[in-house]
Amino acid sequence: MRILEKALLIEILKGLALTLRKMLFARPVTIQYYDKVRPVPASGFRGRHALVRDENTRDTLCIACLRCVKVCPSRCINIEYEADPETKKRKIVKYEIEALRCVYCGYCEEVCPVNAIVLTEYYEYIGFKREDLFFDKERLLKNWDEFIVTQKRPYLNPFWKPRGIPEKFLPAKKRQFTGV
Amino acid sequence: MEELLNELKEKFSSVIIEIQEKDYPTLICKRNGFLDLMKYLKDEKGFKYLIDLCGADYLEYKYKNFEERFEVVYHLYNLDNKILLRLKVRVPEKDCWQYSVTPLWRTANWFERECYDMFGINFKGHPNLKRILMPDDWEGHPLRKDYPVYLEEEQEWKTYKEFKEKIKEQS
């Protein structure tokens, strides 16, 4: 029996039948990207960086606490700030992210006490020069504008308030946060 | 567990300096006679599997209570009794060598090469002690604490510098 099976190539025919079946009846799983289908990333996908624009001041929310600079493992964030001599309130002058160095860990958005920085779900960004992926403050705010028009407001990034993290781990401002 | 440690302490009293209870029992050993201890552990006590062999540099370590600069750390495992044993051998900077265990465990071959590459500890009796992760003509041993994380331009790898100059000439 086994010799007959071997001579008749039974197991090879089985394999051939499988591929034929797939050809005739199975639907392709790949997609025609870009012109036909554009996949939507899951909520919380760590994509292009942006600085949240405050509705009232039309400026960033950043308070220059430098927590993101310290937590960044690849050290791609650069902040310059000036402090008001009287109120001691800090105001950022420069906020730069070098996207080519970034490892997209999302630590910056998690430690930010005021939810000023976000890794948006926008993933189709390229540059022909290195400078194209060197985001300064204006560019980061523009990224936010480009991103938020595609989203429902209020927008809440999962990493601003990670699910299941006890409240005492979060700064005061984040606890009651419901979205921008 | 206790029995084993006591037995080892008795039998190799001249080799084992100290036994520490940490997350796993840790034996601090002398270099002399270390190979005998390893051979005994492997052949008689069934520690057939060498999980890991690595070096450590204790230059200016805050909680240091010994003189030597380097440590070679072995993690041995007994597959039958499920015992993990950590052995440490301290190696001074001036006299930077240790006995190779490659004849006992073939897996130690590359571990020792890596340790030599990263710390500059020589392993006596190793068949082919050469750099493994770094290029052959690299200067310095990267994981030593006095090796800078970011190299200055003048200290760049020689081959790379020559290569850069060559490209500059051509363009």
Place this chain on the structure above:
Amino acid sequence: MLEKLIYFLIAAITLLVIALLHVAYLTYAERKVIARMQQRLGPNRVGPRGLLQPIADMLKLLTKEDLVPYGVDKPIFYIAPFISLVFAGTGVALIPLWEKFVISNINVGLLFILALSSLSAYGVILSGWASNSRYAFLGGLRASAQVISYEIAMSLALLSVVLMAGSLNLMDIVKAQISSPYKVYLIPQIIAFYVFIISAIAECNRIPFDLPEAETELVAGYFVEYSAIRFAIFYLAEYFGMVVMSALAVTCFLGGWIGPFEVPYIPFFWFLIKLYFLLFVYIWVRATLPRYRYDQLMGLGWKVLIPLGIINLFLTAFLKLIF
């Protein structure tokens, strides 16, 4: 005389164009069919459903830089792909597509095709030698060993057909099939067909016998150093080889142009249907099977296929003697 020459030229050019189109779209079909078997979409960018893909490929390969590595044996390096292509392609001229359509109806047709396909291996061997690359060299060595062992099995399989038909002329073979009680030689010569198909796949260097090129072992084997148009010619030669081998199988085993019923206005219909099916089998096998190892391939050739071929040949001769 002149009329005959013109007729001959027109026929030859028509055939060449048809064959080239077939070869070009065979690459497209292969990509598309394998894609569907793997649940992919396949080429879909150039033209509707990617139909212009072969033309785009051709243009791309034509306009690419023709690299010649340092240290190659230049004359041989240049000529090797053409050797492959010419010997693989010439066989088309001998295949009788229809009763009234065959370009050269010579008496030793079968022998001539066998000779051509053996010679086309020289292209592979020479390119492997001339490339001055170790991968290509190993590929060339494998190719020569493979061709030697599979050529024999294939000849033995075809010899039984010749024995049954009593002629080496391909036209006569088809006619003999039609007049025989079986209509096709597939039925009495099933073993020969089995041997022939396997050695034909090996002859064309296709998976599971694609050892000379074995992209995961020898990168690309004998044409690892080739680029642009010369690479394209090797590619063309491989697909030409497939077409010729399938056509030969159709002629010798599947009864050429005959079919269950006559299709008006399309005289090649049944021939082409059979040809396409065999080509599909090539692609189908490629999508399904893993690759043999070099020594196992030799073992299969010498220990299984050649004895089978010999037994079949003797059996045929014996039966022919009795009846």
Place this chain on the structure above:
Amino acid sequence: MATYLEINKKQVNEEKWEEPFYLNMGPQHPSTHGVLRLFLELEGETIVNCAPIIGYLHRGVEKLGETLNYNQTIVLSDRMDYIASAANNTAFALAFEKLMGLEVPKRAKLLRTIVCEMARICNHLLWLATHALDIGAMTVFLYCFRDREWLLNIYEKICGARLTHTYVRVGGVRQDFTQEIIDELYKFTEEFPPRIYDYETLIDVNRIWLKRTKGVAVVPAEDAINLGLTGPVLRGSGVPYDVRKFRPYDAYGEVDFVVPTGKNGDTYDRYRVRMEELRQANRIIRQCLDKLPETQGEPVVAENAPDLLIPEKIKKPEPKPVPKKGVIFKGEEIPVVPPGEAFASIESPKGELAVYVISDGSSRPWRLRVRTPSFVHISAIPYMAKNHLIADLIAIIGTLDIVLGDSDR
């Protein structure tokens, strides 16, 4: 070039000129899985000598780890074995937790187990895909990627990234699952086992596959232990060593699973072991999912876990702090992390992944040592490849399941 091999130089003289045939395989070669370079001495196609050369992807994870704090170091671990980064994350986190003496909440343990087993499925699917492709079966490759894609999509929902997850943090995980993810995972565990038959129909009993894998690169159990092989490669030789059973971590102590072993220690047995592990991993995920509702709503980070941004210095609070302008708050510095050392190992999909960390009390590790399975496995190639053909060497590289990011670190 020949210096890479310790070759017994054959006599080379004018009359009988016998030079060995050297072949430099890699670092750019389609089936060396990255940038592995193998320097081969051949006799015909038989391998006489073989010297693996690594280090082309050396990024200095151990040195970099000394400059980053504990949570940031986990980001580095993603880049080591990028096929199954969740397993790496867990290994690092386990070592750090042991060092700091943290007790991980039960829910976090379950979540970690799930992502680790998902990583195992991902890794084995990719392994099967590339191994089959190396041997020539190209369709299996696409079928495996089809299913791996599904898992990557789930990963994307869990943590926002497909390959470099950074999902585990010291003391727990970064965020909880949503109900949507749990439903999707249930669906996956339902549909995955039948799909394994797809692959098996194509290659399991196929005579060419059997010929290519049976009896190739046989490693007896004794040698396998001596060579330091771990994971499916060791289990293929019949040694049932599995860290998940021998030193249980996370939730592995509570779930029920079988450790499959082989008999002959050849390529085919290792293939069978991995296929069986796919089913077992599926079972483990299922069991963990069933346990998840018990812990609904619990936190996923330990109470006393350090912040992501571990402070560089902590000062002992004084009994009577005087918060007055101009006065510097003085106090005795206490270690941020208890000084000492810790060793933790996990069963990563490729083998045993061990992390040894020494702390000096600061927020950064003093020494971070990673013992990666690929490093050890590559060192076994010369032993396994001896007297095999080039085609077998490809099968050996495939069966060892190496990732060069893992071995070079």
